[in-house]
Amino acid sequence: MKFLFLRQKKEKGSIALLLTFLILNVMLIIIFGLSNIFIGQLKTSAYINRSAPALYAADAGAEFALYEYSKEAMVSGSETSVILGSSNASFDVTWDYNILPSDPDYPNWIISNGNYLNIIRRITIQ
Numbered sequence: 698m699k700f701l702f703l704r705q706k707k708e709k710g711s712i713a714l715l716l717t718f719l720i721l722n723v724m725l726i727i728i729f730g731l732s733n734i735f736i737g738q739l740k741t742s743a744y745i746n747r748s749a750p751a752l753y754a755a756d757a758g759a760e761f762a763l764y765e766y767s768k769e770a771m772v773s774g775s776e777t778s779v780i781l782g783s784s785n786a787s788f789d790v791t792w793d794y795n796i797l798p799s800d801p802d803y804p805n806w807i808i809s810n811g812n813y814l815n816i817i818r819r820i821t822i823q
Contacts, residue, residue: 744816748818750786751816751817751818752811753786754811754818755810757788757811758789758810761777761779761790762809777789786811788809789810790810791807792807807823
């Protein structure tokens with residue numbers, strides 16, 4: 698009778714240990730799953746923070762081309778590249794225009810690519 702009592706106690710202890718191990722594993726799976734989601738969100742927000750200056754650089758390039766067009770200093774089929782200050786942002790502008798804007802076979806267009814930390818945003822004006 699004495700040995701039967703000790704055997705039952707050992708089984709109860711091993712079941713408690715097994716349940717504790719199972720609960721810890723479930724908690725670790727949940728934590729790793731949530732951390733994977735949060736890391737993805739952090740990467741996305743960093744990408745968005747770098748995207749805005751690239752869009753502004755592309756907008757600056759389009760404005761530059763429109764300004765040159767208003768001065769009539771543009772040469773058809775030209776391209777220019779400018780680095781904006783110390784922010785590491787730059788833009789590349791390509792344009793082509795027709796002296797006679799009514800010609801449908803030869804449309805006017807401006808393409809401006811803004812670049813900031815290897816994130817590129819494009820603005821096209823036709």
